[in-house]
Amino acid sequence: MALFDRTSTIGFIGAGAVGGSLGVCLSRAGYRVVAVGSRTFASAQRFAERIDGCQAHHMAQEVADAVQLVVISTADDAIRSVAEGVTWRSGQLVAHCSGATSLDVFRHPVSQGAVAGAFHPLQAFSSVENGVDSIPGTTFGIEGSPEVRTALADMAQAIGGKPVFLNAEDKPLYHLTGVMMGNLLTCLAATAAQLWEQCGYSRAEGVEALVPMMRGVVNNLERSGVPGAVAGPYVRGDLGTIRKHVETLDARAPEVLPLYRELARAAIPFGVEKRALNPKIAQQIEVILEPPEI
Ligand SMILES: NC(=O)c1ccc[n+]([C@@H]2O[C@H](COP(=O)([O-])OP(=O)(O)OC[C@H]3O[C@@H](n4cnc5c(N)ncnc54)[C@H](OP(=O)(O)O)[C@@H]3O)[C@@H](O)[C@H]2O)c1
The missing domain is CATH 3.40.50.720 (NAD(P)-binding Rossmann-like Domain)
Known part of the structure; x- marks a missing residue:
């Protein structure tokens, strides 16, 4: 039985x-x-x-x-x-x-x-x-x-x-992938929405504006997977835009800058894997994203 x-x-x-x-x-x-x-x-x-x-x-x-x-x-x-x-x-x-x-x-x-x-x-x-x-x-x-x-x-x-x-030894790793997608993605959305307050809108309006974009991201991931769905200035190699982001956060929301830097750096290998980002430009992006030496 x-x-x-x-x-x-x-x-x-x-x-x-x-x-x-x-x-x-x-x-x-x-x-x-x-x-x-x-x-x-x-x-x-x-x-x-x-x-x-x-x-x-x-x-x-x-x-x-x-x-x-x-x-x-x-x-x-x-x-x-x-x-x-x-x-x-x-x-x-x-x-x-x-x-x-x-x-x-x-x-x-x-x-x-x-x-x-x-x-x-x-x-x-x-x-x-x-x-x-x-x-x-x-x-x-x-x-x-x-x-x-x-x-x-x-x-x-x-x-x-x-x-x-x-297996028991893989369980914490498996679990933290869920936490990254659930709790941490929510925190990332909350952090981005909060920046809308500096543009004259409420955080709730920021959430309203960003959620449809999150749906688009999910669709892209479902359809194109990784690295296909990975996009943005790091994949395009838009050095001027990335520099502007770093300068803006440094001036207006410095507490968000370390988070931005780390996530942006994480995008670089996927851009290279996608063959959209030239490794030489990737190196220049790394330099822009490096934290200043103290
Ligand atoms: N929430 C998630 O997103 C999620 C996702 C995947 C897995 N899980 C896992 O699912 C499990 C439950 O999570 P949940 O989100 O459903 O939690 P939850 O909504 O807080 O429900 C837990 C329930 O257990 C009851 N309870 C707590 N201590 C108890 C005890 N000593 N004896 C008997 N009942 C007790 C609670 O009591 P009352 O009778 O007072 O209501 C409540 O109804 C956890 O192991 C969690 O890790 C959660």
């Missing part, structure tokens, strides 16, 4: 944005999401109301007793203590949704015969409503034994996700 399949039962501990979104998508895909618990019973009730046949429980143990697969979708810091607070059955599957947490947090369940995995959606979740819409097409980073990988990969595919298998 398979370790876990669509006929098996699933329970969630942690009824937040990720747990709630996965619960709804798995239930819609025909999986039996039958139990949920959370720190606050009201959160578990809200989760259960969205899913036919799902029951909210007060205790994590009640969830674990009711199902074959327990997904611990709490904040990262709570995963280990939640897992340690439960008595596990032999052959039961337990998975967390964290990209930054290793399977070491599941020593206790494994010592009792449970089987451990990780099921991490490489996506930014802010609410269940948004999460449910964004799951199709999302990559899922999966960790575990071959049997666990198969079970969790089937689950990812059933909800429109794309599974990738990760």
